[in-house]
Amino acid sequence: MLYFHWKTILLPVRIAEYVVVHELVHLHEPNHSADFWLRLERAMPDYAERKQWLATHGMDVEGL
Secondary structure (H helix, E strand, O other): OOOOOOHHHOOOHHHHHHHHHHHHOOOOOOOOHHHHHHHHHHOOHHHHHHOOOOOOHHHOOOOO
């Protein structure tokens, strides 16, 4: 089962998609191993760009 902070809905759609897919990959790979990132990249080839956006701007989104 997955749970998301309610403020996830305030993120831009592309970034919210990254958060959801990231968490879905954790259902198969419980940590951030090389296999995790490979599986994430297969599901979302531009994940690194979205991840960087979240790292840079995430705290600016309505107090996240």
